[in-house]
Amino acid sequence: MKIRLDTVVKTFDTFRAVHGVSLEIESGELVALLGPSGSGKTTILRMVAGLEYAEEGRIFFGDQDATDIPVRDRGVGFVFQHYALFPHMTVAENIGFGMKVSKVKRNRAEIETRVADLLRLVRLEGLGDRFPAQISGGQRQRVALARALAVDPKVLLLDEPFGALDANVRHDLRRWLREIHRELGITTIFVTHDQEEALDLADRVVILKEGRIVQQGTPQEVCRDPKDAFVLKFLGDANRLTGTVIDGRALVGEADVAASDLADGPAEIFARPRDLDWSATGPGLAATVTRVLDRPGERRVIATASTGEPLEFDVEPEQAVSAGDTGFVTLRRAKVFSLGGTSA
Incomplete structure (x- = not known):
């Protein structure tokens, strides 16, 4: 699913978070929105998801104008930094929840089969009966991803997905997420302020500053040919x-x-x-x-x-x-x- 943002603007009270951003993301591409706090990256992600609405500009999913489509009907999977799992539900119930409330009705056997497939995909076989408090932070993040994938999203959105994890776990999950993306080929946008994370994972990196795109390109392009001092300093010592x-x-x-x-x-x-x-x-x-x-x-x-x-x-x-x-x-x-x- 190709995504296009056409001169999108978002203001909160008197603060303009996004200043006329235009961006195209190709079908199957994994794109990182990278920037310091307050650069507008999470706001852009939430507008793509339908959790925030653009006051100017349009957002397209393929040829469809998705600007005003409610979040439930956009076909996106969203993974939050702090998992947002239901503590009273088992791992399997968390993964299957979206399918149970979806407009696309599935019977119990179909949901159980899909949950089992996703547990294998995220390497959590045998943990379906546990509760979120009984598994590690890295495992909870895998559950959150499986839950997002359960509804067969057109687009996968990840907001600082590894920010709450320690360095070693983040490193392992980055490699694993890249493998998952290669296998599934879902158009993916993830937000991070971690330069290493963006450069390791993304096909293309979009660098933001104060609600504007200052540079975008492959990891090689942004590292080897920074267009201004901000980009150069932001991407490392x-x-x-x-x-x-x-x-x-x-x-x-x-x-x-x-x-x-x-x-x-x-x-x-x-x-x-x-x-x-x-x-x-x-x-x-x-x-x-x-x-x-x-x-x-x-x-x-x-x-x-x-x-x-x-x-x-x-x-x-x-x-x-x-x-x-x-x-x-x-x-x-x-x-x-x-x-x-x-x-x-």
């Missing part, structure tokens, strides 16, 4: 340095990086920690180490540049470096934005 573009090079101290598409003038330079190289001798940007953080498989160095700006960069785990050491940083790669807004 980045050092920010101020410098000057002269003749196609951005200069900061004795370090420089290509900026061939920018006019001469002041610029801001962003570089990931892995894109800085440290050495005891120059040339480069002089810096002093303030702290070394040892982690499994890597060493992260915290330093202060001679310009007074903070720096973070990674060195090999066995490289000798300590607080108080002085040296030089060179830029292996960086993204440069003129203070006027263009980038290179």
Whole structure:
């Protein structure tokens, strides 16, 4: 089922949560809406579901205008962050509930067969008679997904589906959800503020800021070619340095990086920690180490540049470096934005 949002607007009291968003999601695509709190991602999801109504613009499911269709008739499956399971019902009863109240009538045997199939799909065979309080958080999230799938939705919507789980469980469920999507091929939209989650799961990532789309593309596209400083900083750690573009090079101290598409003038330079190289001798940007953080498989160095700006960069785990050491940083790669807004 293809979904299209055409210049959708939503305002709550005097606060405009969504500013004229237009977005197309192809049939079978898995799209992540990614952004900080207040960026409008959950509001967009709820408008697609029919839980909120757009005051301007239209929402289409295929060729059908779904803007004013009630939530019950839209054919969507919705998975909430906190599961929203019925505590007095067993796992099997929770999964089957939507089928029992659906307009499409099924007899008891059909519902039981469908529930058994879904328990196998979400790898919870044998747990149908338990209550939600008797299973783990990760298992409850699987039950919530099975319940959403039970009504054969045209579209699957997930709102921060793993936000209430610990890191190890989230990692396992991300891999599992991708496998489920590959098997079922349902058009899926999920909301998250977790960059790693979006990049691991999605076919396409839509990045929002203050109710507007600032960039969208494959994980590779948004990571390798961020269109502005907000996107670059939001998608992971980045050092920010101020410098000057002269003749196609951005200069900061004795370090420089290509900026061939920018006019001469002041610029801001962003570089990931892995894109800085440290050495005891120059040339480069002089810096002093303030702290070394040892982690499994890597060493992260915290330093202060001679310009007074903070720096973070990674060195090999066995490289000798300590607080108080002085040296030089060179830029292996960086993204440069003129203070006027263009980038290179």
